[in-house]
Amino acid sequence: AQSVTQPDIHITVSEGASLELRCNYSYGATPYLFWYVQSPGQGLQLLLKYFSGDTLVQGIKGFEAEFKRSQSSFNLRKPSVHWSDAAEYFCAVGREDDKIIFGKGTRLHILP
Amino acid sequence: DGGITQSPKYLFRKEGQNVTLSCEQNLNHDAMYWYRQDPGQGLRLIYYSQIVNDFQKGDIAEGYSVSREKKESFPLTVTSAQKNPTAFYLCASSPDRGGYGYTFGSGTRLTVV
Numbered sequence: 001a002q003s004v005t006q007p008d009i010h011i012t013v014s015e016g017a018s019l020e021l022r023c024n025y026s027y028g029a030t031p032y033l034f035w036y037v038q039s040p041g042q043g044l045q046l047l048l049k050y051f052s053g054d055t056l057v058q059g060i061k062g063f064e065a066e067f068k069r070s071q072s073s074f075n076l077r078k079p080s081v082h083w084s085d086a087a088e089y090f091c092a093v094g095r096e097d098d099k100i101i102f103g104k105g106t107r108l109h110i111l112p
Numbered sequence: 113d114g115g116i117t118q119s120p121k122y123l124f125r126k127e128g129q130n131v132t133l134s135c136e137q138n139l140n141h142d143a144m145y146w147y148r149q150d151p152g153q154g155l156r157l158i159y160y161s162q163i164v165n166d167f168q169k170g171d172i173a174e175g176y177s178v179s180r181e182k183k184e185s186f187p188l189t190v191t192s193a194q195k196n197p198t199a200f201y202l203c204a205s206s207p208d209r210g211g212y213g214y215t216f217g218s219g220t221r222l223t224v225v
Contacts, residue, residue, distance in 0.1 A: 009152070032211050032212065032213075034213055036216075041200075041219070041221070042218055042219065043116075043118075043202055043216035043217050043218045043219050044202070044204075044214075044216040045216070046213055046214075046215075049213055051212075090154070090155070094211040094212075094213075095211040096208070096209070096211040096212070097209050097211060098209065098211055099145075099157070099160065099209070100206075100211070100213070100214060102154055102155045103154065104152070104153065104154035105154050
């Protein structure tokens with residue numbers, strides 16, 4: 001069955017520290033991959049997406065993600081977090097002809 | 113600017129009443145989706161529509177109904193049959209059947225008292 005796993009429900013990092021949010025997927029073919037961010041009480045905003053080509057993808061707000069086919073992973077990274085990065089982050093997978101499947105999310109907390 | 117508009121932002125209803133949440137998009141997207149979000153449960157798909165006058169049930173369709181009479185509009189009705197309707201509801205759209213990513217509205221917080 002197709003699925004997306006975000007193993008960390010909560011992550012806490014200090015402001016200025018680096019960040020990595022994990023995402024693993026199970027899919028029948030090479031999927032399209034996405035990371036979304038959600039601030040409290042708001043909708044989801046697309047951070048970045050991978051369809052094909054270079055496996056290191058740059059997104060908005062200084063985020064990047066790397067697709068690793070051998071590990072079925074698409075981890076999100078940021079070299080130095082800001083207090084404004086505190087939010088919930090969703091990994092998602094899809095294909096051209098199918099609906100997107102979302103992970104359950106990782107809530108990021110930032111320590112001052 | 114193009115986007116998705118959900119209204120209202122906050123909605124309060126008495127138990128046993130039906131309530132309709134609005135979702136309008138001006139992106140010329142073919143597909144539209146409704147999700148329910150509860151703390152710790154991620155996004156759960158309620159209904160989706162890939163073309164006008166057609167829609168399909170998602171994972172948690174019981175107690176909900178939708179219509180898609182116009183490409184721009186995909187209203188969701190929460191009926192009295194929905195046992196626990198208090199939640200945050202998100203509408204999304206995509207240019208095609210979905211794989212290229214969704215654009216989300218800002219959500220409606222429904223509270224049933």
